[in-house]
Amino acid sequence: MFNTFKKYTWFFKLRWKSYTFGVSALIICAILQVLNPKIIGTIIDHFIGGTLSWKILLFWASLILIFSLVMYALRYGWRMALFGNSTLIESILRNRLFSFFTRMDSEFFHKYRTGDLMAHATNDLSAIRFVAADGVLTLTDALSLGGITLFSMFFFIDWKLTLIAILPFPILIVVSTYLGKMIHARYRGALQAFSSMNDHVQESVTGMKVLKTFGEEKEDLSAFKKETQHVVDENQRVYKLKAALNPSIEIVMGLTYVIALLVGGSYVQSGRISIGDLVAFISYIGMMQWPLLAVGGLINTLERGSAAYDRVEDLLDYAPSIVEQKNPYRRALDGDISFDVQSFAYPDDTEPTLTNIDFHLEKGKMLGLVGRTGSGKSTIYKLLLRDYDQYEGKISYGGIDIKEYALESLKKGIAIVPQENFLFSTTIRENIRFGNPALSQKEVETYAKLANIHEDILEFPEGYDTEVGERGVSLSGGQKQRIAIARALAVEPECLILDDSLSAVDAQTEEAILSSLKQERMHKTTIISAHRISSIMHADEIIVIEKGSISERGTHQELIGEEGWYNDMYQKQQLEKKLDREGE
Ligand code: ATP
Ligand code: MG
Numbered sequence: 001m002f003n004t005f006k007k008y009t010w011f012f013k014l015r016w017k018s019y020t021f022g023v024s025a026l027i028i029c030a031i032l033q034v035l036n037p038k039i040i041g042t043i044i045d046h047f048i049g050g051t052l053s054w055k056i057l058l059f060w061a062s063l064i065l066i067f068s069l070v071m072y073a074l075r076y077g078w079r080m081a082l083f084g085n086s087t088l089i090e091s092i093l094r095n096r097l098f099s100f101f102t103r104m105d106s107e108f109f110h111k112y113r114t115g116d117l118m119a120h121a122t123n124d125l126s127a128i129r130f131v132a133a134d135g136v137l138t139l140t141d142a143l144s145l146g147g148i149t150l151f152s153m154f155f156f157i158d159w160k161l162t163l164i165a166i167l168p169f170p171i172l173i174v175v176s177t178y179l180g181k182m183i184h185a186r187y188r189g190a191l192q193a194f195s196s197m198n199d200h201v202q203e204s205v206t207g208m209k210v211l212k213t214f215g216e217e218k219e220d221l222s223a224f225k226k227e228t229q230h231v232v233d234e235n236q237r238v239y240k241l242k243a244a245l246n247p248s249i250e251i252v253m254g255l256t257y258v259i260a261l262l263v264g265g266s267y268v269q270s271g272r273i274s275i276g277d278l279v280a281f282i283s284y285i286g287m288m289q290w291p292l293l294a295v296g297g298l299i300n301t302l303e304r305g306s307a308a309y310d311r312v313e314d315l316l317d318y319a320p321s322i323v324e325q326k327n328p329y330r331r332a333l334d335g336d337i338s339f340d341v342q343s344f345a346y347p348d349d350t351e352p353t354l355t356n357i358d359f360h361l362e363k364g365k366m367l368g369l370v371g372r373t374g375s376g377k378s379t380i381y382k383l384l385l386r387d388y389d390q391y392e393g394k395i396s397y398g399g400i401d402i403k404e405y406a407l408e409s410l411k412k413g414i415a416i417v418p419q420e421n422f423l424f425s426t427t428i429r430e431n432i433r434f435g436n437p438a439l440s441q442k443e444v445e446t447y448a449k450l451a452n453i454h455e456d457i458l459e460f461p462e463g464y465d466t467e468v469g470e471r472g473v474s475l476s477g478g479q480k481q482r483i484a485i486a487r488a489l490a491v492e493p494e495c496l497i498l499d500d501s502l503s504a505v506d507a508q509t510e511e512a513i514l515s516s517l518k519q520e521r522m523h524k525t526t527i528i529s530a531h532r533i534s535s536i537m538h539a540d541e542i543i544v545i546e547k548g549s550i551s552e553r554g555t556h557q558e559l560i561g562e563e564g565w566y567n568d569m570y571q572k573q574q575l576e577k578k579l580d581r582e583g584e
Contacts, residue, residue: 005302011085015023019136021078022082036064038156068125099239122306127308156280158281165260165263168256172295173254179241179245189239191307191311192229245299253285255290277372339359359553366518366528368539369527369542378419412491414493417481417499418484421481427462429444429465434490436490444486451485468480497534544565
């Protein structure tokens with residue numbers, strides 16, 4: 001149980017001043033609180049002995065009043081100190097998690113689902129926050145109040161009576177240690193169930209349109225009900241143990257009262273202690289009830305916090321497979337690309353996705369990649385962008401292995417317009433200058449014009465200030481693609497990759513974009529993949545990928561002279577075009 005606090009040592013050290021203040025205030029409060037029964041006992045003894053005067057009564061009564069005022073001030077102080085700290089640890093860890101997310105590779109995001117990651121950043125962190133305030137508070141309070149009460153019983157009343165009365169306490173230690181361990185394990189299960197439910201909410205809300213189109217709401221709802229039931233069940237398992245913990249405290253308390261009354265009563269009769277002492281003793285036992293109950297609550301808070309902390313640590317322990325080498329090249333990419341991969345398999349896959357892919361792309365040239373869907377085009381880009389490292393072979397840029405570059409240099413030098421493009425929930429302007437926020441409106445417009453989207457943007461209600469993404473206007477697929485192209489162009493990359501990025505625009509727009517790209521990027525490298533032959537036919541070299549290997553290569557002229565997939569596709573698309581024209 002106390003191992004939980006070990007995990008927080010770094011934070012206690014960081015905030016040692018406010019913790020020292022908070023804990024001292026708590027302890028002083030406990031001491032003042034314990035003095036009350038002794039005062040009452042003294043007054044009763046004066047009363048029985050007939051020595052109680054107004055003066056004595058007023059003295060003790062005003063002391064009680066002063067104590068409560070001081071306690072008020074101290075309680076205010078420790079609350080501010082402890083709860084202030086707890087929000088701080090939550091925000092520190094949340095920032096740490098967030099910056100960790102930004103450093104993770106594709107494999108990580110493939111492994112962990114969005115809802116799960118969000119649960120880590122919200123639910124788990126609040127459990128952790130609880131330990132930093134409520135945990136520390138309960139522990140200090142329980143220990144100080146319990147300790148001082150025991151001390152008072154021992155020294156102010158009767159040591160023998162105290163020892164006999166607390167005989168049942170060890171039962172509690174055994175029970176709570178045992179239950180605590182089990183509660184920890186079950187809390188982990190409960191947090192996991194919540195994570196998975198959270199993921200379901202996230203996915204269903206994001207995919208609600210698709211869900212509705214397929215009329216799958218009912219099925220999804222019943223699947224969701226199962227998830228929530230699972231969360232309930234897992235929490236029930238925790239509550240069952242928690243429910244068993246508190247009554248055991250009651251039993252121990254009951255036993256203690258019985259012993260105190262029996263033994264204490266006989267002590268009063270034999271004159272060993274006074275009646276006032278016995279009354280004070282009994283109210284001390286009453287005061288022990290809270291610290292003991294607090295142990296139950298403490299176990300709960302600590303085990304929940306500790307399970308959450310473990311989950312967050314497990315996540316933070318994830319070692320990305322993509323790491324920079326020591327003293328990496330921090331220079332801008334320049335020169336030819338040489339790609340030579342004998343074999344690459346996705347993690348957890350046994351069969352390679354790529355085999356013997358090699359090409360040499362001179363600076364300033366354009367490469368076209370075509371092939372059936374699923375043949376491996378996007379995978380080639382992932383390797384070039386160093387999303388994955390574990391391939392056999394070598395990829396170099398300007399003669400230097402891409403693994404030797406600083407990741408930042410690599411990512412700055414190569415811009416990709418991904419197949420599934422994503423725009424942020426902000427204005428069109430901010431989306432376009434995302435990779436280069438210093439751009440002026442005029443420069444933003446230049447790139448928008450290059451991507452053939454400028455005119456469209458002007459027609460939006462607020463032009464470049466129009467919000468897009470989840471909160472903004474709905475853009476057509478082609479508009480999104482072109483904004484994504486403008487965003488990639490805006491970083492003036494040494495190498496531009498268009499991964500099927502023109503699929504949603506018509507042939508005319510495609511032609512316009514391609515010809516302006518050709519002019520603008522005359523001395524820079526471009527790689528395009530597409531299903532439409534017209535997108536890549538002007539490339540300096542075209543490679544056809546089939547099932548992860550190169551099946552054909554050459555220029556457009558060379559390839560249509562061969563009997564192969566390329567020629568077939570070309571003829572088919574020409575025919576379609578012709579039919580379309582005739583149809584019109
Ligand atoms: P398309 O034209 O449809 O975009 P593609 O040529 O770009 O297809 P890739 O996306 O490279 O094809 O996929 C090649 C193969 O690798 C596919 O069989 C796909 O299922 C598999 N694949 C892609 N991404 C992963 C991944 N993260 N983990 C495991 N397998 C993957
Ligand atoms: Mg692809």
